[in-house]
Amino acid sequence: MADIRDIYEHIEAHLDESMALLADLVRQPSVSAQDMGFDKAPGLVKDALDSVGLNAEIVPVPNDGHPSVFGSTSGEGEHTLLFYTHYDVQPAEPLELWDSEPFEPSRRDGRIYGRGTSDDKGNIVARLAAIRAFNEVRGGLPCNLKFFVEGEEEIGSRNLRGLIETRGEEFKADACIWEGGGRNASDDPFIYLGLKGVLTIGMSVKKLHGDAHSSYAPILPSASWRLLQALNSIKDPSDDRCLIPGFYDDIRPATDAENTALATLPDEAIEWKEVFGVESFVGGVGGEDLRRKLLFEPSANINGFESGYNGPGMKTVLPAEAKAKMDFRLVPDMRPEDIFQKLRAHLDRQGFEDIELEYTAGVNPARTPIESPWTRLVAETAEEIYGRKPVIAPTMAGTGPMYEFGVLLGMPIATSGVDHPSHKIHAPNENITEEDFLYGAKHAALIMQRFGERGLDE
Amino acid sequence: MADIRDIYEHIEAHLDESMALLADLVRQPSVSAQDMGFDKAPGLVKDALDSVGLNAEIVPVPNDGHPSVFGSTSGEGEHTLLFYTHYDVQPAEPLELWDSEPFEPSRRDGRIYGRGTSDDKGNIVARLAAIRAFNEVRGGLPCNLKFFVEGEEEIGSRNLRGLIETRGEEFKADACIWEGGGRNASDDPFIYLGLKGVLTIGMSVKKLHGDAHSSYAPILPSASWRLLQALNSIKDPSDDRCLIPGFYDDIRPATDAENTALATLPDEAIEWKEVFGVESFVGGVGGEDLRRKLLFEPSANINGFESGYNGPGMKTVLPAEAKAKMDFRLVPDMRPEDIFQKLRAHLDRQGFEDIELEYTAGVNPARTPIESPWTRLVAETAEEIYGRKPVIAPTMAGTGPMYEFGVLLGMPIATSGVDHPSHKIHAPNENITEEDFLYGAKHAALIMQRFGERGLDE
Numbered sequence: 035m036a037d038i039r040d041i042y043e044h045i046e047a048h049l050d051e052s053m054a055l056l057a058d059l060v061r062q063p064s065v066s067a068q069d070m071g072f073d074k075a076p077g078l079v080k081d082a083l084d085s086v087g088l089n090a091e092i093v094p095v096p097n098d099g100h101p102s103v104f105g106s107t108s109g110e111g112e113h114t115l116l117f118y119t120h121y122d123v124q125p126a127e128p129l130e131l132w133d134s135e136p137f138e139p140s141r142r143d144g145r146i147y148g149r150g151t152s153d154d155k156g157n158i159v160a161r162l163a164a165i166r167a168f169n170e171v172r173g174g175l176p177c178n179l180k181f182f183v184e185g186e187e188e189i190g191s192r193n194l195r196g197l198i199e200t201r202g203e204e205f206k207a208d209a210c211i212w213e214g215g216g217r218n219a220s221d222d223p224f225i226y227l228g229l230k231g232v233l234t235i236g237m238s239v240k241k242l243h244g245d246a247h248s249s250y251a252p253i254l255p256s257a258s259w260r261l262l263q264a265l266n267s268i269k270d271p272s273d274d275r276c277l278i279p280g281f282y283d284d285i286r287p288a289t290d291a292e293n294t295a296l297a298t299l300p301d302e303a304i305e306w307k308e309v310f311g312v313e314s315f316v317g318g319v320g321g322e323d324l325r326r327k328l329l330f331e332p333s334a335n336i337n338g339f340e341s342g343y344n345g346p347g348m349k350t351v352l353p354a355e356a357k358a359k360m361d362f363r364l365v366p367d368m369r370p371e372d373i374f375q376k377l378r379a380h381l382d383r384q385g386f387e388d389i390e391l392e393y394t395a396g397v398n399p400a401r402t403p404i405e406s407p408w409t410r411l412v413a414e415t416a417e418e419i420y421g422r423k424p425v426i427a428p429t430m431a432g433t434g435p436m437y438e439f440g441v442l443l444g445m446p447i448a449t450s451g452v453d454h455p456s457h458k459i460h461a462p463n464e465n466i467t468e469e470d471f472l473y474g475a476k477h478a479a480l481i482m483q484r485f486g487e488r489g490l491d492e
Numbered sequence: 493m494a495d496i497r498d499i500y501e502h503i504e505a506h507l508d509e510s511m512a513l514l515a516d517l518v519r520q521p522s523v524s525a526q527d528m529g530f531d532k533a534p535g536l537v538k539d540a541l542d543s544v545g546l547n548a549e550i551v552p553v554p555n556d557g558h559p560s561v562f563g564s565t566s567g568e569g570e571h572t573l574l575f576y577t578h579y580d581v582q583p584a585e586p587l588e589l590w591d592s593e594p595f596e597p598s599r600r601d602g603r604i605y606g607r608g609t610s611d612d613k614g615n616i617v618a619r620l621a622a623i624r625a626f627n628e629v630r631g632g633l634p635c636n637l638k639f640f641v642e643g644e645e646e647i648g649s650r651n652l653r654g655l656i657e658t659r660g661e662e663f664k665a666d667a668c669i670w671e672g673g674g675r676n677a678s679d680d681p682f683i684y685l686g687l688k689g690v691l692t693i694g695m696s697v698k699k700l701h702g703d704a705h706s707s708y709a710p711i712l713p714s715a716s717w718r719l720l721q722a723l724n725s726i727k728d729p730s731d732d733r734c735l736i737p738g739f740y741d742d743i744r745p746a747t748d749a750e751n752t753a754l755a756t757l758p759d760e761a762i763e764w765k766e767v768f769g770v771e772s773f774v775g776g777v778g779g780e781d782l783r784r785k786l787l788f789e790p791s792a793n794i795n796g797f798e799s800g801y802n803g804p805g806m807k808t809v810l811p812a813e814a815k816a817k818m819d820f821r822l823v824p825d826m827r828p829e830d831i832f833q834k835l836r837a838h839l840d841r842q843g844f845e846d847i848e849l850e851y852t853a854g855v856n857p858a859r860t861p862i863e864s865p866w867t868r869l870v871a872e873t874a875e876e877i878y879g880r881k882p883v884i885a886p887t888m889a890g891t892g893p894m895y896e897f898g899v900l901l902g903m904p905i906a907t908s909g910v911d912h913p914s915h916k917i918h919a920p921n922e923n924i925t926e927e928d929f930l931y932g933a934k935h936a937a938l939i940m941q942r943f944g945e946r947g948l949d950e
Contacts, residue, residue, distance in 0.1 A: 069805075125803065127801065127803065230707065243768055247890070248793045249888070258797060259794060266724045269717060310701055331710050333710040338798075338802045338811060339800070340796075340799075343817065348852050351795050356797075359801065363706070395806060462702065
């Protein structure tokens with residue numbers, strides 16, 4: 035095995051340049067939910083890929099969605115690796131909870147703060163740092179490389195399926211490193227092999243031409259009451275189970291290997307209690323049951339609801355309209371279209387035909403088998419980089435378009451990256467540390483090196 | 493009975509001067525919800541009262557609220573009449589729906605447009621026109637007179653109770669004419685004798701330190717679900733009844749006279765269906781039942797609720813907090829403090845101790861008995877002025893500080909004024925017609941004359 039210390043040294047020596055590139059990317063908003071910044075963001079990402087020789091292209095997606103950026107280059111040997119990432123970010127709101135501007139990177143307490151510093155612009159830049167190091171130190175890459183940067187991951191990759199169906203073969207590789215990975219709260223390297231699916235919906239109801247004076251409340255229908263009664267029909271407060279008939283029908287039981295992996299995952303209950311400020315979890319569960327609930331069970335969650343007057347003071351209004359957003363996290367083999375139809379049928383049966391539903395996004399769940407040689411390569415290299423045995427999770431609780439790459443394009447997928455729970459991704463004060471950035475960049479480099487040497491051989 | 497045609501003639505002859513005074517008052521904004529215009533408005537009102545010999549005083553209210561203006565003068569005999577009015581107005585918003593500037597009176601189509609032209613500056617000026625007529629034609633008033641002009645009626649009269657407790661005796665009279673009255677949609681004179689009370693509350697719940705990624709939904713408590721489950725415990729969707737134990741306990745049954753009056757009220761179902769865009773009312777009620785529900789029943793209404801992300805697109809967040817505002821309209825003898833305590837106890841019993849409640853405002857309901865001689869005097873005089881039998885409503889569905897004057901100061905209260913549904917009070921393009929102004933001014937004059945002659949004798 036070739037020595038790779040020269041590559042690590044290059045990554046470390048050029049850390050300030052990497053941080054400057056990350057700052058440039060963060061400064062350019064790219065909030066897919068708010069359609070913000072997509073005039074400039076794709077070009078900036080393309081330039082970054084081109085700067086390390088990735089021959090990048092801005093790839094239009096169907097339905098005038100936010101484009102992807104795709105680059106590729108040849109390296110030594112016959113093995114081709116795909117890095118999947120995304121340049122879109124979550125909305126920065128609530129803005130008042132940020133201690134510095136979300137789109138103006140700010141360094142303090144040994145961290146760099148800003149929306150996307152970790153998820154996922156930090157991972158993009160870390161991998162580019164590894165690629166640049168190989169180019170500048172060795173004059174080329176140790177394997178063929180493809181680099182896919184999506185622009186709609188945070189809104190459910192709504193146009194990715196269409197893109198994969200038309201141009202998927204171009205993005206196909208022998209194996210894939212997913213958008214992020216890194217360390218868990220115990221600072222152990224952490225690899226996940228699957229993601230949940232998701233169905234996101236909008237709900238709305240309108241009962242009056244316009245808001246009425248609330249003195250009419252005894253006789254006029256209320257959109258607010260109506261919406262909350264409909265929502266209430268979806269979940270049983272006593273056991274937190276979803277009440278949509280057939281909701282649980284298509285769940286595939288976990289394999290023995292998945293259950294074994296679940297048992298060996300660290301118990302993060304104490305950290306979660308601290309991070310989220312809770313004394314106990316839903317249903318009072320703990321230990322392996324807590325992890326099973328989080329990773330192997332679906333959920334019905336409210337993202338937000340709104341109706342009427344919510345400003346300062348009082349306004350005695352009877353709101354004409356009410357709306358809500360929900361997401362349902364799905365586990366194999368649940369399908370978002372199916373759950374949407376079951377929800378519609380459930381509401382109709384309960385008499386809530388007046389509640390309008392909008393299907394806003396759907397993503398299928400997917401898992402790479404724990405026994406895959408790709409899992410082994412990524413785990414071994416993680417142990418070398420972090421000096422600790424990695425923790426391997428059969429799936430994360432989150433969602434991403436793993437199904438499109440893993441199932442439709444047929445690649446094994448594992449993770450590596452700059453992440454750490456303290457980075458607060460999706461939340462106010464998202465941040466990254468230089469330490470995690472360097473771990474992620476070096477692991478990307480070692481994966482490329484080792485994959486170039488042996489591909490998917492055992 | 494003395495002839496009063498000389499007074500009517502003076503009112504008609506000086507109509508232009510009355511309209512000029514009304515324009516001056518409307519031109520000066522006095523929006524209590526927005527704290528707008530209270531540097532100059534009280535002085536302008538005082539000057540108007542002084543100009544007809546009312547010896548007015550700007551009366552500070554507790555908590556640095558917007559002051560009231562109070563004037564009084566002696567007239568013939570021993571009977572004292574109180575006119576209650578208010579000079580504050582509703583916000584003009586939405587401004588884009590006005591066809592002329594809300595604070596620049598504009599005459600077109602036989603109407604004068606502007607915020608407050610009817611509610612309540614139109615009523616102030618109409619009564620002043622009657623007082624001026626007596627002074628200038630007869631050299632004095634036919635009864636003793638007190639004139640109270642509140643500055644916070646449109647924001648729930650929040651400091652009136654404190655003022656009444658300290659200086660109420662000064663404002664006390666033998667009978668009271670309320671802020672407005674006039675004609676209904678059928679052009680019949682319309683008198684109401686009561687107002688509902690109201691309890692307004694804020695509800696909030698916080699379950700996490702901060703918003704979480706929604707992938708944690710299977711294990712983390714949800715403020716959104718929690719709030720809507722708590723709200724849902726307050727009302728039975730099947731019959732729209734409030735589920736707070738004891739909520740209906742203190743309702744005083746309607747008297748036979750009130751029920752008889754209810755039966756004779758016009759059926760406005762068709763207009764309401766059109767205005768609000770509904771096909772039917774809550775519980776499918778109509779006719780007398782519809783009016784009974786609107787006027788004699790309390791309500792539990794949601795003014796607004798809010799949680800999580802409600803912007804464009806989706807955000808897969810699990811909100812840390814959720815909040816709502818409610819108002820409960822109360823009928824005699826419900827009390828806002830009592831309902832608030834019963835709600836708290838109900839939520840605690842249901843296990844919702846984590847839901848925080850805030851008492852934001854409370855107004856007691858009040859009704860003057862239909863059998864009161866004051867009702868008879870106001871109704872008889874209305875018939876003389878309008879040439880039609882008046883419609884008498886035992887109560888309105890709305891709320892106002894009638895309890896403070898009617899119960900705490902012990903006065904019978906009825907209404908008279910310049911109002912008509914076409915005046916669009918509280919809405920864009922509020923207006924008044926000269927015809928309604930003259931009706932209101934003449935009715936005020938005839939009430940003063942008749943009350944001076946016979947007081948509350950039958």
